Amino acid sequence: MNKILNTIFDDTKINQIEYFDGQSDLSSQNVSNATANLLEKVVSHPCGRQQGVCILMERGSHYIAVMMAAWAAGFYVAPLNTAWPLQKTLDIISRIKPAAIITDNKNSEELDTRFKIINSVELFNQSDSVNEFAAKARPLRPADIAYIIFTSGSTGEPKGVVISAASFRSYIDWTRRYFSEYSASKRLLLTSELTFDITMGDIAFALAFGTSIGVARHNTNIPSVLAMIMKYKIDVLYSVPTTHLALTAFAKQKRGADLSSINLLLSGGDRFPWQLVNDYKTLTGDAHFYNVYGPTEVTINCFSVRLDNKEQLALADKPVPIGKCFDSLDFVLLNDENQPCSEGELCVSGPQLMMGYHGDSELTKSAFTNDPSLSFIDRPLYKTGDLAYVDDGLVYLKGRIDGLVKIRGYRVHPDEVSKIIDGINGVDVSAVVAFGDQSEASLIAFVRLNKCSELIEKDIDSHVQNLVPHYMVPTRYVFVTDFPLNQSGKIDKKALVRSLSA
Known part of the structure; x- marks a missing residue:
């Protein structure tokens, strides 16, 4: 018989996490102190309703400990x-109307x-x-809100x-x-950025197994990241592909670089080439490598x-898959008529769907559709906006x-071309964008x-021409040493387009 869980921390290893x-090094006792002090300083809502706190602090262990204390x-x-x-x-603070803003001296x-x-x-x-105050603490219950993450919106205003x-x-x-x-x-x-949901994935792992959480204070400084991995013998690393690619490139060139402590690697948030999996195999001594996928809206x-045991896919020149749906969730591919199909928009259902967008019921409504395969009930599906196939x-x-x-009148997805270029031996990573007016776009x-x-350009162009129709062949190749990144750590394609107009 399944145990009934009353709070978010029931049957977790929160008290083992450092x-x-x-x-700075902190323990579960420090988190307990922070919990008691927070309850002492913040007046409860007069109607007993749940309240929120905004966290505005420098990167570090205290940030994550405050998050745990708030929960x-x-x-x-x-x-x-x-x-x-x-x-x-x-x-954002004005929209949230928090019970408190937790900050540090530098940001008050x-x-x-x-x-x-x-x-x-x-x-x-x-x-x-x-x-x-510890006796008064009531950790999050299932119906409560856990967190609000603000992502970029199509209107320019962040979506909560x-x-x-x-x-x-x-x-x-899971x-x-x-x-x-x-x-x-x-x-x-x-x-990852502490405002990005990869952070929540790391916290979930720690709660599940009691794994201690290290925070790279300078997360874009790859030598610093490598130094922390080696000093603390990190065995789990979950990051965006741009960080993984930069780390492997640096480690291959750095004398004395040692990633052998890592036994589990996760990459999410963007695509990457098979070469990354091979590089980590060499650098770590066969750590297991997983690709994970999911929108913020599906928790x-x-x-x-798992990819390190899927060499046959790479040998068959297949792109990197996102894999299989969680055992607790379900998915459907829908075409333009909102009907199930073999290739279409990836839509997901299950207990991980978001509650909605903060203060925007219309945007929330537009993000969901009903599962057409169940005519007798309205089962909500979150529309990811991603085209997928099985x-x-x-x-x-x-x-x-x-x-x-x-x-030239053909519907093209630039990412399809990027994946082909990424598969060329010698290419680290690529990004393909459309440029120009619709009638003259290339x-x-x-x-x-x-x-x-x-x-050289000729080598890449020849490879691409052998694999795609003529209208999908880029008219120009721009070699770069670095890519501009957005706040989620993904390649900023808008910035690339702007650079073409500069």
């Missing part, structure tokens, strides 16, 4: 980034004084009332994705089942596949629906080569 960042006290969290423009931060100025501001240092002071404690708990439980063979993992390193991830039991992505362009390929590669 937090470190190279400067233990029953608050939902809205993580903010100190690198964001001030006005964006103020706008110019904040909206209508809301209570708590210096994070005060939360970690030893509390004389820790036992009294609201995730329930039940959805987050469902992801934690993590425990799916990654059970890695339950002895001691330390993971958090390299971190909803598909996964091949031999695995799901593959073709690209974004909103990324489709017309080239494809431009931006390519970053491996350090020792001697490829």
Whole structure:
């Protein structure tokens, strides 16, 4: 008989987790102190309704510990980034109307004084009332909100994705089942932005297995990231492909670089070439490598596949798959008529779907459709906006629906061309964009080569011409040493297009 879980932390290993960042080490006792101090400083809602806190702090172990403390006290969290423009931060705070803004000395100025501001240092002071307030703590329950993550919106205004404690708990439980063979993992390193849901994936892993959480304070400084991996013998690393590619490229060139402590690698958020899997095999001594996929709206991830044992796919020149749907979820591919098909928009159902977009019921409504295969009930499906197909039991992505362009009258997805270029030996990563007015639009390929590669434009163009129709062949190849990245760590294609007009 399944055990009934009353809070988000029931049957987790939260009390085993330690937090470190190279400067500060924290324990579960520090989190308990922060929980008690937070409850002491924030007045409960008069009607007993759940309240939220905004976190605006520098990267580090304290940030994650504050998040845990807020959940233990029953608050939902809205993580903010100190690198964001001030006005964006103020706008989000104004929309959330938090019970408190938790910040540090560097970020307390110019904040909206209508809301209570708590210096994070005060939360970690030893509390004389820790036992009294710990008894009052009521960790998140299934119907509560766990977090609100703000992502880029098509209108230019950030979308606040609201995730329930039940959805987050469902992801934690999937993590425990799916990654059970890695339950002895001691330390993971958090390299993503703390406002990105990969962070929540790392936290879920830690809660499932009691794995300690390291935070790379300088997450874009690859030598610093490598130093932390080696110093703390990190055994779990989950990051975006751009970070993985930069780390492997640096480690291959750095004398004394050692990634052998890593036994589990996860990559999510964007596509990558098979070469990345091979590089990690060499550098780690056969660590297991997983590709994970999922929109923020479906609570971190909803598909996964282990890749280091799928050499046959690479040899068959197949792209990297996103794998199989979680055992707790379901998916449907829908065509333009909203009917099931073999290749179409990937739509997902199940307990991990978001509650909605903060303060935007119309946008929330437009994000869902009903499952046409169940005519007798309205089962909501989240529309991911990704085109997908199934091949031999695995799901593959073709690209974004909103990324489709017309080239000489043909519908083309630039990502299809990128995947072909990425498969060329000597290419590190590429990005293909459409440039020009609709009637004269053409494809431009931006390519970053491996350090020792001697490829020239003619080599790449010849390979592409052999594999795609003439209208999908780029008219120009631009070689770059680095790609501009957006706040999620993905290649910023809009910036690439702007560079063509400069």
